[in-house]
Amino acid sequence: METQELIGEFRRRHAALREEIGKVIVGHDAIVEGVLAAVLAGGHVLLEGVPGLGKTLLVRTLGRVLDLSFSRIQFTPDLMPADILGTNIVMESSGGRRVFEFQRGPVFAHLILADEINRATPKTQSALLEAMQEHSVTAGGEVRRLEEPFFVLATQNPIDQEGTYPLPEAQLDRFFFKLLVEYPTAAELIEVLDRTTEDRAVEAQQVLGRDRLLELQRLVRQVPVPSHVKDYAVRLVLATHPGTPAAAPMATQYLRYGSSPRGAQTLLLAAKVRALAQERFNASFEDVQAVAAPALRHRLILNFEAEAEGVSADMVLRQVLQGVPLEAGGVAAG
């Protein structure tokens, strides 16, 4: 398919996905947009919000509109890594011989819903590290590839809730986006009530198959990014590194660690998706700025001072965005 056609296909599919998800999910446009951007860029999403805001429903709906295999893993404190990845069990063959056979865990699916991921112990949480980064699982000394596309959409409750374990930084860094699910507005809540308390069955239709999704993911990576926009993304990431010359003052004051290079990758990929979704052929400063918060907020590790003063990563990011100029030396002409 020609690039131009593919781009048109992307826009149509993207709009269709939004429409289908919108049939089920009321409001949360930014969350839906973010999740779709992560899916189209091939990244994992961490959804954070108090229980009952529709996080799980969103992921389940996404699994439905995408023609992909779907697994749901309910993370609990007693959940073990093998419960996720799978394990070798002794099986008796037809010949009566007993052999070890790998029993695949729920991770072997295209779309994984890691529900309440922070309720599991760090050991179990870490079981997803390899799968998320390498798209493979090593069990019993054997590496098993996961089928593409592979997405992990995790939900978590706010950390200060009872019985939760904060995700390790390495794990957090592997998420493409961290999306904060807010309470619905009054109108949205009314709509939720209408949809869920009346005799109305709304079903989302399948919109996108596996192959087409992979094709669109490749298309996203072709979107050109002007060099000065790329430079801007880099400077944004550098501005989050505390104690460096490029660091924003607030970053130096309130951050223990800044964003990893994955943050810069995420910025550009997400900007590309946004550009295509908005019917443009190149990423812009605005795209980078729009995706900066979900792409970087979970990569900024706050220090004690920030926590003591109630400074959030989003507050630091706002200052970084304000402080970093679009052009490195200003616009020379004029």
Add this chain to the structure above:
Amino acid sequence: MNITAGQQTEMSEREVLLRLLSRASRRLRWRSAWGGAGRGLLGGGAVWLAVVGLSKLLPVSDGAVAIAGAAALLAIPGAAITAALRKPSRLETARWLDRRIQLQERLSAAVELGEHPQAGGWAGLVEIDAAAHVRDVQLDRVIPYRLSPAFRWSLAVLALGFGLGFVPEHRSAEYRRRMADEAIIQSTGRRLVELTRYTLNESPELRPAGREALERVEALGEEWGQVKLTRQEALRDLARVSDQLRQELRQLSEGGALDRLRQAARASGADPGTRLADEALARKLSESLGKAGGDPAAIEALKQELEKAREAARGLGSSAGAQGSAAREQLGQSLRGLAQKGLDMGISLPDLREAIEALASAPADLLVRDLEAAISDLEKLESMAQSLERLQQRMERLGKDLAEQIEKGQAQAAIQTLNRMSEQLRGAGLPDALRQQVMDEVARAVSPAGQFEKVARALQSAVQEMRERQTARAADSLDEAARELERLLEGMGDVEAIRAALGALGRAQMCVSNGQGWGQYQRPAAGQGGKPGQGYGTWAEEEGWLAYPEMSDLWQNPPESRPEMEPRSGLDRGEGELAENLSPTRIRAEIAPGSSMPSITLKGVSVQGMSTVQFQEAVLGAQEDARNALSQERIPRAYRGAVRDYFDDLKR
């Protein structure tokens, strides 16, 4: 991918983009230059304003303000050219337009991809997208040429600068005084140089010592013209040079011998070098005049009678017949009487004789012409008689013998007398009587010559040698005395030059210390034409003749001799002697026989009522005023001694 179709589109769209970028780049460059000019004007104007403002508070030179103004003007094209020199690249222009018209980096992406052939179809897509968004862009609206804020601020700065021009400068009293001092010092220096150069040019006979002294003053004046000095420094310089000159003066004045010679000459009021010439001239005149030589009145009377006869001769033309013959006869008798009278006076009048001879036959007009020639001869004789009379008056003041000549400071006459005596002594067969006469004359001169040590010694030796009949040695001694007098005479020129220089320095000192210009006249208490009587000891003037601001050498009076005009400096107090014809009352001053000068009234002001100041204070104040008047040469030289004596007497 349909590359061909894409490329066809790409070409046209790219052309649109490139044309837009080219135009935008040009407009940006012009606008940049325009903005640069505004910034240059603002910057230059700010500098100029700062300098102008500074000049109102601090003594900034006019040159600095002018340079700041020139820099402000040059800053405009300078900044404009500098700004225009930087040509924005295509990519920079694209990025600028992206931001300006919010193209979301479409243009810059298109430019970047257009430069990378490997971008493939994406480049075309981006260019199409960008071209679609810029197709309706009007660059004159996007990049308008309008006055930048810098221009508006510049106008405010310039207005402020011009406004500042009307604000009076603030200068401290100390600064103003210093500037005035510097100006006065410089002008005084110039005047010193002018005066000294004039003196040097006019006095080629000066000896090296005198010339060097004057050159020192000239150098001081030149230094003052070049270097800015404070009043104290200038006064210090003046004091230093004055001390040096006084030192030289002391050395040159031969232990006061020159002063005494000068004073003696001045007291006698005679020109020391003219006696012999005067005698010769008088002899010649006397011979020419005959018996009537000493009586111009008799000649005048004779002339008047001749004039009457001439009038009578003119009447002969209209008379005829017997009456005419009788008139001719009467006129002939009269003329013959006049001729005889002339002969009795020793005057030969050939024209008169011719007239008598022509009376019988010649026409009347010829007779009148002869008579007029005779009258002309008589006028000449009268003039000669008057000259002789003046010469005799002057010769009366000259010393008759060596003693008087030396006493009266008539050095030139004394030298001639000594030379004459020397020749007589050297002559063969000198009679004893003549030797005795010479010896007596020289002996009489020893005492008056005591004021000139070497001269007196030489004369004493001569007397002794003549007593011992060693006439040749006596002649040598007289020669030595003459040489010594000559040397003193030569030294007088130098002394006078140095005194003049000292006078100029004194005047310069007064100018600098009083803060007045060289020729500035300032009355002590009242202004020009003001009422007298302000303060005490005020000098009033009746005609304002004292207010001549400049040198009194501008006076062009006819007399042959003007003692008060002799070169004397302001510092030269002299001995306070007045010429006999001068006294501090209303006088009709005779400067020379036959001439007069305007009357001069010097009048002390009478202050009515009780004095409000102590007598001593009044005396001190009056003395100060008098000193100022003297130092500023507002008192004629001839009166200075009297003025000085009067105020000095007040001390006692």
